[in-house]
Amino acid sequence: MLVAANLILSFCIYSFLGWLCETVYCSLPKGELVNRGFLSGPFCPVYGFGALLVVYLLRPFARLPVLLFLAAVVLTSALEYATGYLLERLFHTKWWDYSKRALNLHGRVCLRNSLLFGLMASFVVLLLDPAVQRLLLRLPEIFSLLLAAAMVCYFVADTVGTVRGILSLQEHLEKLEALREEIREKTRRYHEEFEQNILERREELAESRQERREQMQARIDALTRQLSGMRLSSRHIHRRLLRAFPGMRSQRHQGGLEQMREALEELRCQRRENQK
Structure with missing residues (x-):
């Protein structure tokens, strides 16, 4: 023993x-x-x-x-x-x-x-x-x-x-990636519908087009705010792992990982400004 x-x-x-x-x-x-x-x-x-x-x-x-x-x-x-x-x-x-x-x-x-x-x-x-x-x-x-x-x-x-923290980090990155993809898709559809309406029904759909545009833009803005919130809502262990391994690269959700890194850098810059 x-x-x-x-x-x-x-x-x-x-x-x-x-x-x-x-x-x-x-x-x-x-x-x-x-x-x-x-x-x-x-x-x-x-x-x-x-x-x-x-x-x-x-x-x-x-x-x-x-x-x-x-x-x-x-x-x-x-x-x-x-x-x-x-x-x-x-x-x-x-x-x-x-x-x-x-x-x-x-x-x-x-x-x-x-x-x-x-x-x-x-x-x-x-x-x-x-x-x-x-x-x-x-x-x-x-x-x-x-x-x-x-x-x-x-x-x-x-x-x-x-291990639980790493698995939750993977889940967090997956959600971030899904939000980014949804924003890209909504933006793409918005531009496609806008161009299609211009070509097909210019005058009679002007009002509905404007309403549709506002709805689509509101959804994009809401998704963007949600994405921004998720970038800043990572757990302590997520932030620690990102600081500990600055060369970390996700094989599946690199875009979400970069979003979190940008958010952490923004927080560090804000803290430095507050300390001055």
């Missing part, structure tokens, strides 16, 4: 450290805190899994630093690629995109990140993991067991909440 508990706690430590590195790396250029995590809490599980894989698979190479580094580059790149692929298939969304970076593979991995992950993995195997294991061995056994159980419950709850 203690071995399993220490494994869980190691996963939590590495998930937190991964989240911390990602958050600092992404927050400094923007000058604001960005919760750079898939989950709502301060953890990036992919770093936890990655660190454990690196430690247990690459420990035999600890005495060969160059070979350790090369193996770490391959292993962490494979993990990042597989994670990106699975997330795209599960949620029909591309969470990060390295397509503009040199030597990338399908936008899911790139050489720069792979080299950085290789260095980090080597550091974990050679220096960090031994220190983490010494720390965990100093904890009382009952404390380790209770803390591990609590962390499992936390991760399950956070994962369920995050």
Whole structure:
């Protein structure tokens, strides 16, 4: 039991450290805190899994630093690629995109990140993991067991909440896309009917044409207001995910996603103006 508990706690430590590195790396250029995590809490599980894989698979190479580094580059790149692929298939969304970076593979991995992950993995195997294991061995056994159980419950709850938030984001984007399509269709029909009335019945339908025009315009205005409201009505987790993954692209509802990004940018600009 203690071995399993220490494994869980190691996963939590590495998930937190991964989240911390990602958050600092992404927050400094923007000058604001960005919760750079898939989950709502301060953890990036992919770093936890990655660190454990690196430690247990690459420990035999600890005495060969160059070979350790090369193996770490391959292993962490494979993990990042597989994670990106699975997330795209599960949620029909591309969470990060390295397509503009040199030597990338399908936008899911790139050489720069792979080299950085290789260095980090080597550091974990050679220096960090031994220190983490010494720390965990100093904890009382009952404390380790209770803390591990609590962390499992936390991760399950956070994962369920995050997945539900992502699914609701997809639903929100679908509604936005449907509204945009309806506006386009209403506008197209409005122009078609207007042109047809001009050609077929100029005088006798002038009054009804005007009434029809006003009705159609009112419907378009109402849809536009509804669209504007939906752009601003996203849940907190939607806004957090958009800030955390600025390169996110929806495979089905990219138009709705861009609408939400524009709305969030407008809100940020308004807040900056209010603070002046």
